[in-house]
Amino acid sequence: MKVAVITFPGSNCDYDCYKALQLFPEFEPSFIWHREQDLGKVDAVFLPGGFAHGDYLRAGAIAQFSPVMPAVGTFAREGGIVAGICNGFQVLCESGLLPGALLRNDTLRFRSHDVYIRVETVGTPFTTEYEKGQVLRMPIAHGEGGYYADAKTLAELEDEDRIAFRYVTPEGNLSREANPNGSAHAIAGIVNHGRNVLGMMPHPERAVEILLGSTDGRGIFESMTTTPEEW
Amino acid sequence: MTSFHLEIRVKPRPGLLDPEGKAVHHALESLGFPGISEVRVGKVIDVDVKAESQSIAIDRASEMCRKLLANPVTEDFQVTVLPELDLSTEIA
Numbered sequence: 001m002k003v004a005v006i007t008f009p010g011s012n013c014d015y016d017c018y019k020a021l022q023l024f025p026e027f028e029p030s031f032i033w034h035r036e037q038d039l040g041k042v043d044a045v046f047l048p049g050g051f052a053h054g055d056y057l058r059a060g061a062i063a064q065f066s067p068v069m070p071a072v073g074t075f076a077r078e079g080g081i082v083a084g085i086c087n088g089f090q091v092l093c094e095s096g097l098l099p100g101a102l103l104r105n106d107t108l109r110f111r112s113h114d115v116y117i118r119v120e121t122v123g124t125p126f127t128t129e130y131e132k133g134q135v136l137r138m139p140i141a142h143g144e145g146g147y148y149a150d151a152k153t154l155a156e157l158e159d160e161d162r163i164a165f166r167y168v169t170p171e172g173n174l175s176r177e178a179n180p181n182g183s184a185h186a187i188a189g190i191v192n193h194g195r196n197v198l199g200m201m202p203h204p205e206r207a208v209e210i211l212l213g214s215t216d217g218r219g220i221f222e223s224m225t226t227t228p229e230e231w
Numbered sequence: 232m233t234s235f236h237l238e239i240r241v242k243p244r245p246g247l248l249d250p251e252g253k254a255v256h257h258a259l260e261s262l263g264f265p266g267i268s269e270v271r272v273g274k275v276i277d278v279d280v281k282a283e284s285q286s287i288a289i290d291r292a293s294e295m296c297r298k299l300l301a302n303p304v305t306e307d308f309q310v311t312v313l314p315e316l317d318l319s320t321e322i323a
Contacts, residue, residue: 058302065299094302101304104250148247148305182248
């Protein structure tokens with residue numbers, strides 16, 4: 001499976017994504033610079049974390065118009081698997097491939113620590129290897145991760161089972177303290193209507209080896225190798 | 232073609248939590264400024280644009296806001312045409 005990791009000027013998790021993908025024999029990762037207009041023949045695309053274009057104006061605002069983005073948009077609309085992590089999630093929201101926006105953390109702080117997230121749906125190509133309700137531990141590192149969308153959009157996400165992950169306590173319960181950024185409905189990750197585009201603030205690529213402190217992120221990569229019939 | 236100086240104000244939509252405004256609010260209160268009920272922090276973007284008319288210039292700036300300068304999900308914008316300014320005398 002050929003996987004493109006898009007590198008924007010200011011991306012800083014592109015190597016983390018690449019290295020995580022390399023742990024799985026199914027993946028053949030490669031970097032694609034944001035000025036490329038063609039993705040070539042790829043089976044999945046990662047938009048990594050970082051500060052694309054310095055996060056000037058708003059996180060993801062400039063990156064949505066990077067030359068590579070029309071190709072990413074076409075790939076996503078044709079059902080291609082796209083995962084945006086952290087800054088990648090912000091880019092997907094700005095580009096309209098996912099609904100809503102990420103606001104500055106309500107705690108007024110850049111939060112960099114492990115969080116617990118609960119798998120809310122296994123019906124996506126990113127979550128088939130998990131159990132519904134399973135609690136995962138992985139890091140966050142962001143200043144603007146508060147998910148926001150209007151009431152109608154939030155209701156759609158709930159009704160269509162498109163909330164992939166929610167912030168929870170280690171026991172798997174919702175609580176104000178467990179939500180690190182004030183996200184609406186404690187949302188840590190969502191998928192699009194077609195379920196082939198995922199955006200999430202936590203970093204699964206930093207939770208793939210014992211040495212990193214957690215292997216809970218591996219399931220996302222393992223799930224991506226499943227066939228559409230399984231989700 | 233006339234040159235227009237446009238001031239574009241982008242603000243978090245009313246009712247939306249503005250953590251930056253909240254932080255500034257707390258800072259102003261801790262400095263002892265009384266009577267502050269709310270602080271909202273936005274951006275001001277100055278754009279000089281050549282256009283056939285003022286309304287065309289404003290339309291173009293509004294399009295810039297819808298496309299890039301403001302996030303339609305969370306922010307409102309306002310475009311104002313500024314008169315020619317001599318900044319040196321303004322500051323003095």
